[in-house]
Each structure stands twice: as structure tokens, then as C-alpha cells.
Amino acid sequence: MEAFITLLHGAGGQESHDLIESLIVKKVPLILRYALDGRGLDILDDGSFIKIGDTYVVFSSDSYTVKPLFYPGGNIGELAASGVLNDLVMMGARPVAFLDNIIVEEGFPVKDLEEIINSLVRVLKENNVSLIGGDFKVMPKGTLDKIVISGFGIGVSLEAPIVDQPHPGDVIIVTNNIAEHGAAILASQLGMDAENLSLRSDSKPLVKTVLPVIEKYRNHVHAARDPTRGGISSILNEWVRNKEVSIIVDESKIPIREDVKTFLEMLGIDPLTVASEGVAVLSVSRDVSNEIMEALKSMGENPQVIGEVIIPDENSYKGKVLGFTEVGGRRVIKGEALNLPRIC
Numbered sequence: 001m002e003a004f005i006t007l008l009h010g011a012g013g014q015e016s017h018d019l020i021e022s023l024i025v026k027k028v029p030l031i032l033r034y035a036l037d038g039r040g041l042d043i044l045d046d047g048s049f050i051k052i053g054d055t056y057v058v059f060s061s062d063s064y065t066v067k068p069l070f071y072p073g074g075n076i077g078e079l080a081a082s083g084v085l086n087d088l089v090m091m092g093a094r095p096v097a098f099l100d101n102i103i104v105e106e107g108f109p110v111k112d113l114e115e116i117i118n119s120l121v122r123v124l125k126e127n128n129v130s131l132i133g134g135d136f137k138v139m140p141k142g143t144l145d146k147i148v149i150s151g152f153g154i155g156v157s158l159e160a161p162i163v164d165q166p167h168p169g170d171v172i173i174v175t176n177n178i179a180e181h182g183a184a185i186l187a188s189q190l191g192m193d194a195e196n197l198s199l200r201s202d203s204k205p206l207v208k209t210v211l212p213v214i215e216k217y218r219n220h221v222h223a224a225r226d227p228t229r230g231g232i233s234s235i236l237n238e239w240v241r242n243k244e245v246s247i248i249v250d251e252s253k254i255p256i257r258e259d260v261k262t263f264l265e266m267l268g269i270d271p272l273t274v275a276s277e278g279v280a281v282l283s284v285s286r287d288v289s290n291e292i293m294e295a296l297k298s299m300g301e302n303p304q305v306i307g308e309v310i311i312p313d314e315n316s317y318k319g320k321v322l323g324f325t326e327v328g329g330r331r332v333i334k335g336e337a338l339n340l341p342r343i344c
Contacts, residue, residue, distance in 0.1 A: 005019075008119055009187045013042060014234075014237070014334075014336065015086070016229075016230070017044075017238070017335075018273075019110055020044070022274045024041070025041050025044070025242075028041055028089045030042065030159075034048070035050055036050035036051055036052065037050065037051040038050035038051055038056070039161075039163060041230065043163050043164075045090075045091065045163060045164055045225075046060060046086075046087040046088075046090040046091055046161075046225060046226070047059055047060035047087050047088060047090070047091040047093070047153075047155070047161070047280050048060070049091065049093070049161045049195050054158060054290060055156055055157070055158060056093070056094050056156065056157045056158070056159070057154065057155075057156055058088055058091045058093035058154070058155040058156065058157060058161050059152070059153070059154060059155075060084055060087035060088050060091070060148040060152070060153045060155075061084070061150065061151065061152045061153070062080070062083050062084050062087065062150065062151055062283045063148060063150040063151075064076050064079055064080040064083065064149045064150070064151070064344060065145075065341075065342050065344075066079055066146070066185065066342055066343065066344050067145070067185075067189065067342035068185075068188050068189070069112070069116065069146060069147065069216060070112075071184055071185060071188050071194065071201055072180055072184050072194045072195045072199065072200040072201060073180075073181070073184060073186070073200040073201030073202065073203055074119070074201050075115065075116055075119050075211065076116055076147065076149055077115070077116035077117055077119035077120035077123075077149065078119040078120060078122065078123050078203060079203050079277060079344060080100070080149040080150075081119075081120045081121075081123035081124055081151065081205070081242060082123055082203050082204055082205045082277065083151070083203075083226075083228065083277060083344065084098065084151035084152070084153040084303060085098075085123070085153060085205045085206075085207055086153035086205060086206050086209045086277075086278075086280075087127065087153065087226070088153050088154075089155075089205075089206045089207055089210055089211045089214070089224075089226075089280075090162065090224045090225050090226055090280065091155065091157075091161040091162050091224075092157055092159065092161050092162040092211075092214050092215065092218060092221070093155030093156060093157045093161055093209060094155055094156055094157065094207075094211065094215075094222070095127060095129045095154070095155045096130065096133050096151055096154055096155060096156055097129065097131075097132045097153070097154040098124055098129050098130065098132070098151060098152070098153050098154070099131070099132060099133045099134045099148040099151070099152040099153075100120065100131065100134035100135075100149060100150070100151055100152075101134055101135045101136075101149070101151075101152070102117075102134065102135070102136050102137070102147065102148075102149050102150075103135070103138075103139060103144060103147065103148045103149075104136075104138050104139070104144075104146070104147050104252045105138070105139055105140075105141060105142075105143070105144040105145065105146050105147065106138055106139065106140050107141050108147060111178070111182065113147070113218075116147070116149075119212075120149075123205055126205075127205050127207040127208065129153075129206055129207075145316040155292075160222065162214070162218075162221060162222075162224050164222075164223035164224070164225065164238070164239055164283075165223060166222050166223045166224055166239050166240070166245065166247070166283035166309045167222050167283070167285070167309060168245055168309055168310060168311050169285075169286050169308070169309065169310075170222055170223075170279070170283040170284060170285060170286065170308060171282040171283075171284055171285075171289040171305050171307075171308050172236070172249070172281065172282070172283055172287050172305065172306050172307040172308060172309070173246060173281070173282045173283075173284060173289065173292065173293065173296070173303050173304070173305055173306070174232065174254065174255060174279060174280075174281055174303065174304055174306050175206075175209075175210055175279055175280045175281075175282070175296055175301045175302070175303045176202065176255065176276075176278065176301050176302045176303070177202070177255045177256055177257050177260070177276075177278045177279070177302060178201035178227065178231065178254060178255060178256050178271060178272075178276050178279060179231065179256055179260050179261075179264060179271040179274035179275070179276060180199075180200065180201060180257070180260060180276055180277075180278070180279075180344070181201040181202050181203055181228075181275050181276055181277040181278070182231070182274035182276070182314060182338065182340065182343055183199045183260045183263055183264060183274060184199040184200050184201045184203070185275075185340070185342075185344075186267070186269075186274075186340055186343075187199050187263065189340075189342070197259065197263060198211075198257075198259040198261035199259065199260065200275060201278075201296075202276055202277055202278035202279065203277035203278055204277070204278035205278075206226070206278065207301055208299070209296070209299040209301055210296070210299070210301070211279045212295075212299065213292060213295045213296055215297065216295065217284065217291070217292055217295070219287055220284050220285040220287075220288045220291075220292070221282055221283070221284050222283045222285070223239055223281075223282065223283035224280055224281070224282050224283075225238075225239075225280070225281050226276070226279060226280050226281070227275065227276050227281055228275045228277060228344055229275055229343065229344060230273065230274065230275070230335065230338075231271070231272050231273045231274045231275055231276070231338065232254075232272050232276075232281055233270070233272040233273050233321070233333050233334065233335055233336065233337075234273070234335045235281050236249070236281070236321045236333065236335075237320075237321055237333070237334065237335030238335065239283065239309075240250060240309075240318075240319050240320065240321060241319055241335075242319055243318070243319050244311060244318055244319075245309050245310065245312075245318070245319075246309075246310055246311075246312040246317050246318060246319070246320050246321065247308070247309055247310070247321045247322070248306055248307050248308060248310055248321075248322045248323075248324065249306050249307035249321060249322065249323045249324065250306060250307060250324050251272075251306075251323050251325050251326055252324075252325075252326040253304050253305060253306045253307075254271070254272070254304065254306050255302060255303075255306075255331055256271050258279070261332070268284055269336075269338060272323075272333060273336060273338040273341075274338055275338075275343050275344060277344065282307060286308075289305065293305070320332050321333040321334075321335075
């Protein structure tokens with residue numbers, strides 16, 4: 001039977017991972033999955049890198065199709081810039097340059113395009129990141145839904161970039177309230193007044209808040225990821241998939257605003273599967289976790305310890321994420337993404 005791509009393949013969960021593995025990664029010989037003493041397709045992280053002399057050059061690319069283009073808390077332009085910069089930050093790299101690729105539908109309002117580009121450039125300027133190039137194309141009316149933006153970021157680091165490898169005994173930290181972006185976009189797509197529901201995207205760059213902490217505690221940060229598509233459930237599952245370890249999560253400790261929680265519960269949606277665009281999830285050494293928490297707070301973040309990495313007693317729990325619920329129950333948190341297209 002012929003197979004077809006579904007929207008779930010683009011949601012950032014297990015289906016996305018399996019598709020990329022089967023259609024891309026497995027077709028590339030291992031020796032060609034990285035270059036110049038770096039890492040690439042062999043790690044499937046937020047970015048890739050090469051080494052030139054004593055400097056690691058880190059790359060990340062992403063495409064943005066969010067709908068609506070303008071939403072409470074931002075627009076597709078600032079989202080594209082923030083998202084790419086955050087991917088570099090999660091690798092422990094300082095962003096230095098950005099390239100944009102913008103594809104617009106014929107008939108798109110110039111004033112809207114200018115506002116979007118102004119937002120993108122503003123994020124780059126505020127974080128001292130150069131815009132060094134890109135591409136611009138126009139598609140005939142009816143062949144594209146308004147606009148698509150792809151961003152390509154370049155970062156540098158004098159230390160080896162972070163390759164996600166949570167260690168047994170690590171503490172899991174979430175830097176701020178989760179599910180803000182996904183809830184705002186979902187409400188907007190449903191025709192609700194997101195702002196009156198106190199729903200607003202958290203989209204923001206983490207260059208000035210989370211990166212300094214990662215740089216200071218680099219040897220103690222064993223994994224870092226921003227929970228965009230798929231939310232924190234997808235990230236935690238990626239970290240333990242096919243490993244000897246497990247992650248246990250105290251769901252009562254996960255930071256989420258009551259308005260966001262109520263809205264998602266009303267729709268029967270697990271907040272752990274919903275995207276954030278201004279949050280990091282870190283796996284850090286327990287002995288410095290309190291220092292890292294205080295450092296994040298001093299940067300204006302609202303961090304919470306939500307769990308830890310363990311070697312489970314039962315083999316059946318290896319490679320799984322276990323959640324302890326607010327009412328004292330236990331569940332396996334699967335890497336199932338919210339099937340919400342055009343969320344970022």
C-alpha cells in the first residue's frame with residue numbers, strides 16, 4: 001500500500017523522528033554525516049558543527065510557517081530570528097550571523113512584509129547578530145499560503161558544543177513557564193480572542209538570559225534543548241530513547257500559568273506536548289543545580305527543577321519518561337506531539 005505524508009509527520013514527535021531516520025539519515029553513509037571533526041546527522045541535535053583551528057563553528061537552520069502570521073506576543077519574523085538563535089544557544093554557541101530565505105505569495109501586502117522584516121531585524125540587532133545574506137522569491141497567487149521564512153544561523157564556541165547526553169543523577173530544569181506559544185497559536189487558529197484569554201506567545205531569544213548561564217557552567221550542562229514542536233515530552237523522550245537511563249518527572253513542579261493550563265485542559269490537551277518558544281530544558285549536574293537555578297533567576301528567568309535522570313530498577317522503564325502526577329499517580333509520558341500544523 002502506498003504511503004503518504006501526514007501532518008503528524010511534521011509535528012516534531014516520534015513520527016517526525018522516524019521519518020527523518022528512514023528517509024534521510026539512513027540514506028547517508030556514516031562517514032558523510034559530519035565534516036571537519038564536527039558532528040551533524042549523527043546526533044540530530046538542535047544544530048551541527050565543524051571545527052576550524054581552536055574554534056567550533058555551529059550551524060542551525062529552521063523554517064517557519066506559523067498561522068496566523070501576527071499573533072499575541074509576536075509575528076513570524078521575530079519567531080524565525082528567535083527560533084534559530086535559540087537553537088544555537090542550546091548548542092552552547094554564541095550566535096554571530098544569520099541568513100534569511102523568504103518566499104512570499106503574489107499579492108502579499110508590502111506593509112505586512114515590512115513589519116515582519118522589521119521584527120526579524122530587531123531581534124538580530126538586539127542580540128548583536130549580523131544579517132549577512134539570504135534569498136527572496138515570489139510564488140504565483142494560490143500556490144503558497146502568504147509567506148514562508150527559513151533562517152540559517154551561525155554561532156561560535158571555543159568549547160565543544162553541547163551534544164545531548166544526560167547523565168544518571170542529573171537534574172532536569174525548565175527555565176520558564178511552558179506551553180505559552182502553542183496555547184496562543186491554538187486559540188488564534190480556533191478563532192478565539194487569545195489576549196482576552198490571557199494567552200500570549202513566549203517567543204523570545206535566549207541569548208542574553210540562558211546562554212551566559214550555559215557558558216559559565218558549560219562542563220555541567222549535559223543536555224540543552226528548547227521545547228518547540230512536540231513540547232517537553234518530545235525532548236525528554238529523545239534524550240532517553242534507546243538508552244539505559246530513564247527520566248522521572250514530578251508533574252506538579254512543571255511551571256505553567258493557570259490560564260494556559262485551564263485553556264488546554266478545556267480542550268483535553270496535555271501541556272507537555274505543547275510548544276514553547278522562549279524556554280530551555282536543561283539536564284545538569286546535581287551538585288551545581290542550585291547555582292544554575294540562582295543564575296537563571298538573576299537573568300530574569302523563572303526556573304524550576306522538574307525531575308531527574310535515573311538508572312531504573314526495572315528494565316521495562318529503561319528508555320522511558322515517567323511522570324508522577326499531581327494526584328499521586330504514575331504514567332509513562334510518551335513522545336507524542338500535538339498535531340497542530342502551522343504552530344511555528
